[in-house]
Amino acid sequence: xxxxxxxxxxxxxxxxxxxxxxxxxxxxxxxxxxxxxxxxxxxxxxxxxxxxxxxxxxxxxxxxxxxxxxxxxxxxxxxxxxxxxxxxxxxxxxxxxxxxxxxxxxxxxxxxxxxxxxxxxxxxxxxxxxxxxxx
Amino acid sequence: xxxxxxxxxxxxxxxxxxxxxxxxxxxxxxxxxxxxxxxxxxxxxxxxxxxxxxxxxxxxxxxxxxxxxxxxxxxxxxxxxxxxxxxxxxxxxxxxxxxxxxxxxxxxxxxxxxxxxxxxxxxxxxxxxxxxxxxxxx
Numbered sequence: 001x002x003x004x005x006x007x008x009x010x011x012x013x014x015x016x017x018x019x020x021x022x023x024x025x026x027x028x029x030x031x032x033x034x035x036x037x038x039x040x041x042x043x044x045x046x047x048x049x050x051x052x053x054x055x056x057x058x059x060x061x062x063x064x065x066x067x068x069x070x071x072x073x074x075x076x077x078x079x080x081x082x083x084x085x086x087x088x089x090x091x092x093x094x095x096x097x098x099x100x101x102x103x104x105x106x107x108x109x110x111x112x113x114x115x116x117x118x119x120x121x122x123x124x125x126x127x128x129x130x131x132x133x134x135x
Numbered sequence: 136x137x138x139x140x141x142x143x144x145x146x147x148x149x150x151x152x153x154x155x156x157x158x159x160x161x162x163x164x165x166x167x168x169x170x171x172x173x174x175x176x177x178x179x180x181x182x183x184x185x186x187x188x189x190x191x192x193x194x195x196x197x198x199x200x201x202x203x204x205x206x207x208x209x210x211x212x213x214x215x216x217x218x219x220x221x222x223x224x225x226x227x228x229x230x231x232x233x234x235x236x237x238x239x240x241x242x243x244x245x246x247x248x249x250x251x252x253x254x255x256x257x258x259x260x261x262x263x264x265x266x267x268x269x270x271x272x273x
Contacts, residue, residue: 014149016178017179026243029242030243043149044181045148049207049208049216050207106168107161
């Protein structure tokens with residue numbers, strides 16, 4: 001029996017220590033808000049702090065991870081503790097692709113960071129479409 | 136009096152779906168950037184999830200304050216999972232319960248009222264940071 005995939009899981013790195021982490025959170029939030037019927041998220045630390053339901057997240061949903069730096073915490077943690085992500089996105093690579101400057105502050109993003117947030121959110125939305133097509 | 140520390144780690148919740156997660160982060164940023172810069176320090180919570188050696192060393196060698204956004208206590212449990220000891224654990228909602236005139240709103244980032252509440256929360260946590268740094272509270 002074919003099971004139609006209805007939702008894609010988005011896992012954000014959250015990176016509290018780096019501006020790209022804030023960009024990651026804001027872009028993931030925007031993507032989630034724009035695609036409410038097709039996306040769902042989980043707080044990354046719940047892979048450790050949560051229960052069985054949280055740990056099987058990547059088995060229950062095809063998952064897109066979004067990371068703010070080359071340590072790739074979201075991708076690694078998802079694969080290590082839940083299941084292999086369908087796609088792994090990297091903020092530095094997206095910014096480079098779009099010719100955008102990395103953000104420099106940890107909080108209170110404004111118009112200066114808007115283009116970066118939109119570009120990352122759009123890349124996440126494209127990845128959601130691809131994952132749904134491939135499912 | 137116990138050992139003195141040059142750093143006190145303030146670790147907020149990573150949640151991107153709830154206002155109190157955003158309040159926890161805003162409070163941590165307020166402490167690190169404005170209230171106790173140079174003393175209060177942050178690390179990325181997901182680094183603990185992947186057992187990053189530098190992040191693990193930071194939370195096992197220094198006192199840690201966690202600020203969680205929901206009762207699942209991800210920040211606190213993540214520190215404990217890598218062998219760190221949480222010296223003081225807060226739940227962000229507590230600050231709203233004590234300051235009902237400052238209702239935070241917003242999900243990824245808090246609104247202006249939430250920022251005001253974060254300033255109040257950071258001011259309340261700051262003496263704990265000082266005590267832990269001085270080795271007065273372990």
